[in-house]
Amino acid sequence: MAFAPASIPLTCSDDTLLTRVAAGDQPALEELFRRYRAVAYRVAIRLLGNEADALDAVQDGFIKALTHLQSYQGRSSFKTWLLRVVANAALDLGRQRGRRETLSLDAGPRDDSREPTVTPNPARELERSDLRGHLDEALAALPDAQRQTFILHADGDLSYREVAEVLGISIGTVMSRIFYARQKLRALLAARVKP
C-alpha cells in the first residue's frame, strides 16, 4: 500500500507525517526532513566542528530515527527525539573520526554557481569571523557533557525540560551545566581575545 504523491499541508502534524512515512510515503518524509534538517544540522556542526561530518551526522540521524520509529513512543516531541538521535550520531561520528576543526569562517550558503559578493564592511566581517572562530575554539574546550547540554539548548533551541529528556538527566543538572558552560566559555573567550 502506498499513498499517492500529494502536497503536504503545513499544518500536518509530525505524528501524522510519521504514520505516513512508516507506510512508505515519500512526500511525508521530505516534509519531515525539510522541517528539521536545519536544527539538526546546527546541533551536529556545533558538536563536530566540521561541515561534511555534520551532514553525515544529520543523514545518519534521520535514517536511524525514521527506520526505528517503533522506538519513538510519542512521550516527547518528534523534534526532541530526533535531536537525541542526531546528537548521538554526531558523537559516534566524532569518536570514529576525531573532532576535526575545519569549520569554515565564511558564513552563508556554499554554492559554486553564485558570483562572490562584495562585503560592504570588511572590517566588521573580519571581526565576526574572528569571534566565530574564538567561540568555536572555546566550545571545543568544554567537557563533553557541558558542550552537548549547551548546544542542545543554544543551537537546538530546546527548553530545559526538552534537553533533560534528550539526555536523560534532571532539569536542575541541565541548568547547572548551562551556567557553568557559559562561565567557562566566557573565561576561555577572555583569554583568547586578550591583547
Add this chain to the structure above:
Amino acid sequence: MTEFAGTESDYPNPRLLAAWVDDQLDVAARARLDAWLLDHPDVAEELQDHLRLKQDWNRLPLPHPSAAEWQRVLTNVQQSVLAATPRRRPRTWWWRGIIGGAAGLLLALGLWSRPTVDNSAEPPIAVATDADVDILSIAEADHRAVVVGHLPLREPIVLVSTGDVQVENIEPDSDGMVPRVLWEEGPTAPMVVAPLASSAPPRTP
C-alpha cells in the same frame, strides 16, 4: 525552582543564574534576584557577559549546506528508509513451515552440542563511563560506592578531580553534623576529599 539557601548574602544557586539569563524565572523570583544583584555588581557583570555571549551566539550565522548538498542527504535518507520499509509479500505459508522447521532443528542441535564458552576474554561491563556521570554531590556514606576511572583499573582510583565536580552546597547530615571537606591543590589531586569513616578524625560540631 531552588531558591536562595537562606540569608540574602548567600550565593544563589547557579541554576537560578542560568534561568535569569534565559528569562525563565517567574516575576517574583526575578525581582528577588535583581535585588540581590544590585548588591553584588561582580555577579551582575558576569551575568551581563553571559547575556552578551548568548546574543553573540544567536547572531553569528553558521555556514550552511547548499541546495545540492541537502538534496544528496535527502536522497540517501529516502533510499535507506525505503529499503527498510517492510513490503507485502504473497502468502507463502509452506515456505514458513520449512524455514521454521529448519530453525527448530538447528536450535535443537545447538542445545545438544552446546559449546563451552570461555568468558575470560569478555571485557568487563561498564556500568557507566566518565562521560555518563556528573557527580553533583556525594554523601559521606556513599563515597565508596562511586568509582570513577578507566577500565581496566590499574592505577589508583581518583574519585573526583579538578574540573569534574562543582561543590554547590554542603549540608549537615541527618545527625546535624557537617562533614569535614578538604580541598587540595594540584592538577591531579582530588578536588574534594572526604575521609573514610574508619579513619575519620573526630568531627567538630
